[in-house]
Amino acid sequence: MGNDATRVVVTGLGAITPLGADAPGTWQAMLAGTSGVRVLEDEWAQRLPCRIAARAAVEPTTVIDRVQARKLDRCEMFALMAAREAWADAGSPHVDPLRLGVAVASGIGGISSVLSAYDTLKEKGWSRLSPFTVPMLMPNGSAGWISIELGARAGVHTPVSACASGAEAIGYGIEMIRNGRADVVVAGGTEAAILELNIGAFAAMRALSLRNDEPERASRPFDRGRDGFVLGEGAGILVLEAESHAAHRGARVYAVAAGAGYSADAHHIAQPEPQAIGAVLAIRHALADAHVDAAQVTHVNAHATSTPAGDVVEAQAIAAALGPAASGVVVSATKSMTGHLLGGAGAIESVAAILALRDKTAPPTINLDDPEDDLGVEIAVKPTDLHARTGGPMAVVNNSFGFGGHNVAVVFTEV
Amino acid sequence: MAMTQDEILTGLSEIIDEIAGVPADEVTPEKTFVDDLDIDSLSMVEIAVAAQDKFGVEIPDDQLKDLKTVQDVIDYVERASVSA
Numbered sequence: 307m308g309n310d311a312t313r314v315v316v317t318g319l320g321a322i323t324p325l326g327a328d329a330p331g332t333w334q335a336m337l338a339g340t341s342g343v344r345v346l347e348d349e350w351a352q353r354l355p356c357r358i359a360a361r362a363a364v365e366p367t368t369v370i371d372r373v374q375a376r377k378l379d380r381c382e383m384f385a386l387m388a389a390r391e392a393w394a395d396a397g398s399p400h401v402d403p404l405r406l407g408v409a410v411a412s413g414i415g416g417i418s419s420v421l422s423a424y425d426t427l428k429e430k431g432w433s434r435l436s437p438f439t440v441p442m443l444m445p446n447g448s449a450g451w452i453s454i455e456l457g458a459r460a461g462v463h464t465p466v467s468a469c470a471s472g473a474e475a476i477g478y479g480i481e482m483i484r485n486g487r488a489d490v491v492v493a494g495g496t497e498a499a500i501l502e503l504n505i506g507a508f509a510a511m512r513a514l515s516l517r518n519d520e521p522e523r524a525s526r527p528f529d530r531g532r533d534g535f536v537l538g539e540g541a542g543i544l545v546l547e548a549e550s551h552a553a554h555r556g557a558r559v560y561a562v563a564a565g566a567g568y569s570a571d572a573h574h575i576a577q578p579e580p581q582a583i584g585a586v587l588a589i590r591h592a593l594a595d596a597h598v599d600a601a602q603v604t605h606v607n608a609h610a611t612s613t614p615a616g617d618v619v620e621a622q623a624i625a626a627a628l629g630p631a632a633s634g635v636v637v638s639a640t641k642s643m644t645g646h647l648l649g650g651a652g653a654i655e656s657v658a659a660i661l662a663l664r665d666k667t668a669p670p671t672i673n674l675d676d677p678e679d680d681l682g683v684e685i686a687v688k689p690t691d692l693h694a695r696t697g698g699p700m701a702v703v704n705n706s707f708g709f710g711g712h713n714v715a716v717v718f719t720e721v
Numbered sequence: 722m723a724m725t726q727d728e729i730l731t732g733l734s735e736i737i738d739e740i741a742g743v744p745a746d747e748v749t750p751e752k753t754f755v756d757d758l759d760i761d762s763l764s765m766v767e768i769a770v771a772a773q774d775k776f777g778v779e780i781p782d783d784q785l786k787d788l789k790t791v792q793d794v795i796d797y798v799e800r801a802s803v804s805a
Contacts, residue, residue, distance in 0.1 A: 371742070372742065373741060373742030375738070376740065433770065434770065436767065437767055438767075
């Protein structure tokens, strides 16, 4: 059975993102500094002030079986695709179903299904609603479908914490293994919200970039010219595994999923607390949970969404949390390329952080032409070598923050 | 004009292929929806609604639960369309 000494490792990765149809494709595009942001040609987009977004690199209905696709929301399709990739990447292990769990999150859930069902309801009445409407719209639908496909019976969980959801799900998965509820957990997040309602609603918050004429330059975290985030879509999934279970089957191990830290701002429903006390606490809690010294941290995949309010505060939080060890840490904001995947963000950014650790290379932050002065940390603008600064294993951190005041940091280390 | 049993079977097979992905040649009259064709109760509701549209008959829920086999649906649609 598990206990605090149970180490959790990452043995499989999957991702469907604006940059690629899988994790390796996404990572290569990231290292090349590719933007996934495009102009939206949809007729509905022409009514909105924001007409750009980062759609997934592959249309899920071309991959998911036609009959199954009738029962799935788009976010559930992304989650299943990423889960299948991650599971195969882990070697499709034989796991006792009672020891296999799922923790897969979404910030919003099946919003496209909500909207199309409401149209059907108004036009044709209740009797023409798909009997699968409820499982398509519920945020835990993705986790449920993955559980069914893999026969995972140790528990199925869906933390919902807006843009921190994907990272929180990974933290929950680590906890399931540590506390002995599972040997293997499929964990991550998914989102599919590039729709008139969502873009309109984020635009109503004045949260989105309106750089419609320069889509590839619109997402520019830490740059003085940033004017909001760009909505992305897709999913990221990790296979988390008790180290002893992975060793017993001779699994390839990417990294140790060393720990997670949480805090809440208790400040404003959608704005960051200006002193970033909560973000600092989450990072410090994560390092303590992982038994990692600040000096072991070589890279941070920042939440940095390209909004005027958030980025600088986060950079300062990273500097404050790491203290003197912050000098020499390489920070990347991969949302500059993927856009913001909301509940999928923490998951695909954990995939990126793990691959950065594997390759000892931080991915670039594109569009950082005119950085803010008082960031206090080095931001990678090109692929940047990572160097160990202590004798201990190198560590990387993924930050994720969500509306509601959720702060989550996840730590991965070398084995 | 009343449909023949073969016409109903053909139309029903198209619906089942579309909704449940069961090839038409597997949809034979003696097959049960749940055990033989592996169609769950939610997909059965979808099939019933599509059948109502296609054949122009009503299939109330209390009748639907008694339609266990492909032949049951064929007989029901035949009777209902005659009386319609």
